[in-house]
Structure formats: C-alpha cells, structure tokens
Amino acid sequence: MTSSLETTIQESSAEALKRNSRFLRGTLETELSSGEPGFTPDAQQLLKPHGFYQQKDRDRKGDPANPPVLMVRGRIPGGRLSPSQYLAWDRIADRFGDGSIRLTTRQSIELHRLHKGNAKAALQSLHKALLSTKGACGDVVRNVTEAPNPWGRADIAQLDGIADAFALHFAAHSGAYNEIWLDGERVDPDSESEPLLGTAYLPRKFKIAFTVAGENLVDLYTNDLGFAATFDPAGLLDGFFVFAGGGMGMTHNDATTFPRIADLFGWISADQLLPVAEAVVGAQRDHGNRADRKRARLKYLIASKGLAWFRTEVESRWGGAFEERELPPWRTSPVLGWIPRADGTWALGFHVESGRIADRPGFPLKSALRDIVEDFRLDIQITPDQDLILLGILDEDRADIEDILEARGVDPHSPSKLRDRALACPALPFCGLAITEAERVLPEVLDQLEAALERHNLARRGIVFRMTGCANGCARPYSAELALAGQAPGRYALYAGGSEEGDRLAFEVTQKIALADLPRVFSHLIGAWRAGGDAAFGDFAARVGAERLRAVMEEP
Template sequence: MVEKSIDRSRDRSQAVSQLNSNEQLKAGSRYLRGSISEGLEDRSTRAVSHDDTLLMKFHGIYMQDDRDQRAERQRRKLEPNHQFMVRLRLPGGIASTGQWLGLDALARRFAERGLRITTRQTIQLHGIRKPQLRACMQAIRDIGLDTIAACGDDSRGVICGFNPSSANVQREVASLARQTSQLLIPKTGAYREIWYGENPPYREQNEDPHYGETYLPRKFKVGYALPPSNDIDVYGQDLGFIAIADGDDLQGFNVVVGGGMGQLDTRDDSYPRLAELIGYVAAERAPDLALTIMGIQRDYGDRVDRHRARFKYTLDRLGMDNFNALLQERWGEALAPAKPYHFTHNGDRPGWQQDSEGLWHATLNIANGRVDGALQDQLQGFAQSFPGYIKLTTNQNLILAGIEPDLVETVQWRLDDLGLLPRLSATLQSAYSMACVALPTCGLAMAESERIMPELLQRFESTKARHGLDEVPITLRITGCPNGCARPYIAEIALTGRAPGLYNLYLGGGFHGERLNRLHASNVSIDQCFALIEPLLARFAAERNGSEHFGDFLLRSGLTTAIKHGSDPQRMIPVVEDKP
C-alpha cells in the first residue's frame, strides 16, 4: 500500500501530549465547545479566555482590541478595549439584496465600523461587544447566513471567480463552490448549541466525521477560477479548480494544489508557495475531490510544528510523486491529464459587463472593501430597489449582478441619484491594488496598511502618470505583516510590514498571479520604496516591449530573477542591500 510506504510526519494515533498546544486544545474541546458558553456569560470582563478565543475562530469570530488605545488603557490600569470581529461564510461571495440589507441593518445595530468586504469575498463586522455576540449571530441566521468555518483550522470560505462571457458556466461553477463549501464545513453541533440555544445531541465519538476531534492542522483554502480571469489568484490557494469549458458547457476543472501566501520573516523554512498543476477532474466530481485532498492534509499535516502545518509544507515534505500516488489510492483512480487553458488578466474589470445571456453586471470600486459612513447609506438606499443580486469579489469590490437589459438605464439613474456612479469608473490602478486590515484591530500587524492605502495609491498613480503609464495596470499590494492576507507575494509590487513605518519591498511577481516576486529591499520607509520604484518605472516606460507587464519587464531586463519555489534562498536576498 502506498500509504504504508510513505514516511509520515506523525501517526494519527500519536499521543495528544506530543502535539502542539493548539492540537491539545482542540482534542479536549468537545468538538469546539470549550467553555465558550460560560465565557459569554461572564460580565466581569469584556474578553473571553485565551483558549476560547482560539476555539471561537472555528465559529467565525476573532477577539481583538483597539491597539490605538492599548498603551493609554494600560497606563490607566484598564483591560484592553476588547471587541470581536465576526466573519461570514459566503460561498462565492453571492448574497441577495435582502441579505445585503439584513447585513447592513445588523452592522448598524452591532458593529462599530460598518461592513468590510474581505480578500476572500465575504463580509467582516468589526467592533462587536461580547454581550451582543449571540444576538448578532442569531440575526445572521435570520437572514439565511452563518459564520461557521470562516476562520480556524478548517476549510475556509470557498471562493469563486467572475467571468460573464458564459453565464451558464458562471452559474454552474458558483453552484459547485457552494456545494464544496457545504461539504467541507465542520458538522459539530457546538455552533447551533452555543449561538442559537439549540440542544443537538452530543456524540462523544465521531461528531465531526470528516475532521475528527483535532480538525485540520491549519486553515485550508479552496478556490474556483474561471479563465481567462485569474481574479481569485488560484495559484495562491491550497486547492484550486480552474474551469475548463466548451463554449457554454462546463466540462471540468484542472486541479492545482499547494499554494499559500503566508510566511514568517524570522524562519528560513517559512515561505510562500505557488500551487502546482496535478491533473483534471470532471465538473460534478470536484467537491468530492476537494474532500479527499483535504483528508490527506488532515492526516499528514504537521501537528507538532504549527508554523509548518499548512498544506504547502505537507506537499514539500511528502514530495509531489508520493502525494499523487496517495491521492490516486484514496480517490480510486489517477486524475486525467490537465487540459489547455490561459489567463489574460487579474483583478476586477470596472464598469459594465454583459454576459452571454444578455444580463448586465456593474462593478463598483470599494476602496479597501470598507463600507461605512456615507457609502453605507448610499448602498442601503440602492439595495432597497435593486432588481438583481450582489456579488463580492476577492479584490474587495462589489458587483451589482443579474440586471435585465431594460433596467440598465434605471439602475444607472439610481446610481447617479445616490452618488454611486463615479464608482463605476474608478481609476484603472485601483482595480489592481489591495490592502489588508492591519492596524488598529489586527493583532499581527506591525505596520499600517488599509489606513495608508488611499494615500499610497494616489501617490503611485501620480508616479505612473509622470512616466506615461496611466493606462498600464500593475498589481500593487500592501500588508501590515508578512502573513500574506492580501496575497502580496505574487504581486508585481508588494510591501509587507516589518515595524511601524517600515516595510519589505518585493518586486517582479506575475501579473496573472503565476510567479512569485523577490525581496528588493528590506526595512524601508514608504518614501524609500518610491525612491526605489520610480527609476524602475522610468526604465519600464522607455524599454517596454509592446503590452509587456511590469513584472515581466523586470525579469527580462535582469532587474530581478525568476523564483521557482518559495524556499529558494535567493528570494529573500535583497537586490538592494542598503537603504537608499
């Protein structure tokens, strides 16, 4: 048997005491119950226990505090200003207008910072207080949504790209994304018990048959891409499905495995990785294949060293030949050979698009995905009479979808009346730029990201304009730490936070998300980043070949080097050794 011939990093019967602390916590949590219910009732603190904060992630909830207030509250001997972020499970990013209005209403009732569209095309609510958590979760249920597995060591929300050239293919792939999400979520009764007050029977054994009592070693991300658009960055997914269609007929999917964007700058054995193409599967079998591959990660992922627990490291430890043999054994047959495909763009197309069935879709630019203040009011007013549905994108924008041709003019007028029309024609560069949340609420952030993105984007657009590059899209991403939530390591230009005001600058990723970038300079300020980037943009403008992309130009010109694997030591050797 192939499974017996592979040297596993751990045996599933390994004593719990030998595993890392997160694994021990999960094993003793009674399928994610812990003491969450008791902690919610404790009025002596705004927080819950450390162990329960980890378990609540599986329920889609993070405990945070306002880091802008942390030092002052500590000086006054007050506990941190604890609050909670609630992330929804929204497969494919699709919501009805009724659900959008429901989300708007509960954000106004429970959250302190409106709605935020995430890089995995769902919604986060920030600033919810502990006494309101149960009511908030029940309000989410009442509009037909939930938050299970939006965080935690499980299959995260399944994402799905957007390509209106075939409405039928788009519809089928979106349906498969929903099926995959439903198949892969935890089945524990803890969620309904804690948040809805239900009393499902507790089964000490096998309550979560696909996961077991320790669930996955780390998060597992699944995405569906629809060529020619790679708007979901499919090579950054643990498991990616690339749609193969014949006109309006969905045939199946090419399968890629092992992508992941996170890294720790403090460990040489920590790196981002691009997913690898392993074969082709018929369309209707994709959800079951996802379950099979997730099961391999469940059984072979590292449960001792949590920093090496992602699927990308599992594959590198097993080796792709061994993984493919193991997959064939569990799946019952080898995957078919991959079929030809190509990507032509990354990011969201702004403005109006018509699909193959005549329906129209309009992309609204939402800076950093933040919907609050006047914009929240505008979208609330619009949704009250909108005849289509809402689709969120992995680039944090919002698509008004499914508009009948005879209603386009009415929708256009309504957008104009509410002041939303300019968002249909946002700048080209904004469609290819992204920032993570970072400060003040993310506990991992070391530098600013979302709050400085508007100024950074404006400055970058001005710099491009000076060199006649206004209409040339360049993927630009910034994160407050190295963990990669905004998928920085495949961008043509990326900044990752190192300390307040300091960043690592990476250059040379593939415009279609198909190539990793390389560290260009470390621990540099925003001003220093621009001092390094501008001469390269000047050369790009002067020496560009036709429609060549910036990352490709840097590679062709020898200004960076091709990185075949994230573990390549060259990737983290700065091209510029000293600060400018």
C-alpha cells in the same frame, strides 16, 4: 496507537485544545454569559471556527477603558448574496458593529468592533437571513471562493451549485455552533464525529477555490486546493484541472517558511471532483504538521514530501489517476463598471478601496448601496479583489441608478487602472498580528505610485499592487506584480515579479523600506520599467531580477 508522550512531542498546544474541545464547544457557552468583556485565551482559539476573532484597539493601547472587541466573518460561498442577505449585513453592521462593512479577499464580509454581549444576537440576526459564520475562520475549510460572473456566463454559473455544495460538505459536523449561538437542540458530544475534518480538525486553515480554465480572477494559485473547470462542446461542465499546495503566509527572515503557488496535478472528470477533494483534505488532515503551526499548511507538506509522494497519496486515497492535459493560458477579465449580461440585464461592478464600505464625508457609499439594493432588489457578488458587483439590473433602471449615485456623489468606477486591483489587509489598529499599517495608508501609497506612473507617462498602465501589515499575506502580496509586506513599524519588505494573471510568485527585492522613501523608490522602479520595454511590470521585474531592481532603487 500513539502514546501520550509521542502526542505531547508531535502536537502543539493548539492541537490538544481542539482535540479536547468537545467538538469546538470548550467553555464558549459559559464564557459568553459570564459578564466578562472578553474571552479567555483558550476560548479565543475556539471562537475562530465559529467565525470570530477577539481583538483590541491598538491605537488605545494602555487605555483601561479599551475593552476587547470581536471581528465576525461570514461564510458566503462564491461571494453571492441575495438582496435580503446583503441588507441583513448592512443592518447588523449599524446595530452591532462600527457601521462599516469590510469585503474580504475570499469574497466574504467582516464586521468589526462587535462587543461580546452582542455576538449572539448578531449571529441570530444573520441566521434569520439564511446566513452563517460557521467555518469562516480557524483550522477548517474556509469560505469557498468562485470566479466572479458579472456577465452571467453559463459556464461560470455551473460552478454556483458546486461551491455551495462544497461549503456544506466540508463544514464541521459539530452541533456546537447551533447550540451556542442559535439556541439549537443540544447534542451529546460523545455521540458526534467529524469524518472529514477529524476530532482535532485540520492542522491549519484550508482554502478552496473554483474558476473556469483560462480565467483567474480567484487567484487560484494562492489556494490550498483549486479547481479550473472545463466544458464539452455543448458547454456542459466535463472536468477540472486540479491545483494544490498554494499559500501566502510566511515569517520574515525565517527560511523554513515561505509563500508558494499551487502545482498543477492534472485533469479529472467532473464525477471525480468530490472524491479528489476529500482525498486532498484527508492527506493534509492525516499528514500535515501538527507540531509547528508556522509549517502546518498543505504547501509545507507538499514541499517536504515532494510532488510525486503527494500525487501517489492522493491517487491512492481517491482510487483514480490524474490525466495530463494542456492548460489554456490565463487572463483576468475586468469586472468593474457597467457590463452587459447574457440575459439582457446589466451588472455594475463597484470599486471598493480596501473593501471598506462605509459612509464617509462626501462619499456615502454604504447608504447609496443600501438604497439601490433595497429599491431595485438586486443580487450581489463580492469579488476576490474586495469589490462588489450588483447583478440583474434592468435596462430601464440604469438611468435611475446612475442618478442616485450622481446625487450622492458616489462614483462606482476606479479612479485609475492602478487602483482597479489594488488590495490591502485591515492591519492596524485591530489585527493582533499587524506589525504596521496597510489599509489606512494605502490611499497615500497609491497616490505616490500613481505620481511615479504619471511622471514617466505610464498613467494608463496598471500594476497589480498589494499591501499588508505583516508577512502573513492576507491580501495575497506574494503573487502581485509589486507589493509591500509590513516588517517593522513604518517599514516594509518590497516584493516584485508576480504576474497580472496570478500564476507566478513574486520575489523579495529588499527589506525595511520606510514609508517616507517610497516616492523615490517608486520613481526609480517605474523609470526602469519604462526604459525596459512594453512588457507588464511583473514580467519586466521577473526578467531583470532582484539584484538589478535593488541597484535601481539605490540610485540617488
């Protein structure tokens, strides 16, 4: 048994807080009705597994009339929503948030600027639409992602039930969510247990993704645990390739932290899926770093213990063995625009810049989507690239939908190939970790990169570009072909060399580039790319390396 002294040494304060929280209750219920505008620091940590982050408007720093606000995030397995569920998010955004809906890179929805006094009403409204925020944040298994399926493919559709089942199976068992937010039946915490997650829950967040072998629209390699499904000759799911140890977060200039892409451990039969997943989660629960949160993700456990150790640990817990099979090559199929579906209906993929659905002057995207979903009762899938797909459109309704969009001035298509897959995190003003801008400057940065592409006659070529306001990597910059990660106010570290398919890690090229220098930097990089042949930008960058790219960028 671990002594109290050893526990003090081996566990961070966050671990003690979780362990003593009475299964995520803490003082949340008391503070919720206290009349204070915000939650205490300890309560803020316990809010996360319930789906909330407390934030401040950093544009109004020092303003005494600047109360704390909340961001709430949904648990939406595979990003799939019924018409009534999407419309519930739309209404709640208007009633309790800032009126906008933010699509996330994990196929979820965030609402911003909620006030504490409205938090309970917001969650109860979501609950009425069979929606939940439980497990959307915090040291638990996060929203389970799944390959988008605008085509209505039967193989991808077989993952729907699996993603839903995983979301429920790996959710916290605690009754705290129902008690605090939904006025549910009270349960004595002493009678509760968390057989999968443990009394202190996981050391850090844990991300799971599903796709089909050969299709990597979920950015599989950036997840703690990823499964790529295989199928028998009859088209029935027969197994999975298993990947583990991916993760994007790091700290600038701290070599003990790093982004990492997941390792392929082998193939398993379909009936072994849940035992293998439980074994991987259990290994991280029992062996993950609980002393240093910067090194608490699964990727650090695998990096420190080694692949052989981790394989043995998982196989021992599972009672099976991974099988070696050849992995098919990856692709990333386009999901935007009009796409015919297998059942004779259509899908319409909307490009949503930075995932922000709002009504802006001349571009009322939010109300246009609301009216279309309401009038035509369309299902929806959010993509891992922060876009949105309308599903099941009847052939006879296409023209009516196009007329609605044209009348509103809303074009669902991306303005350019570059923008198809460009991502940015929210960053300032609300993210407490942001060092500098991301979402708010992305349009300007993309304009500059597009200008460089046009200057070198490469406007028809796309680059997977991503931008974050800090090094934590929420927009997956370190698997992009070209990326900027915030390093200081107005300055960014530049990364290059990831792949279009998401199976290669980008590398740091240089640090602290000012926004004002980006037009020159982009022009030099794109010029060198054009002179370097026909390869994709990421392949070109990986071939020539950081030193050559730095030299190119420093040219007058």
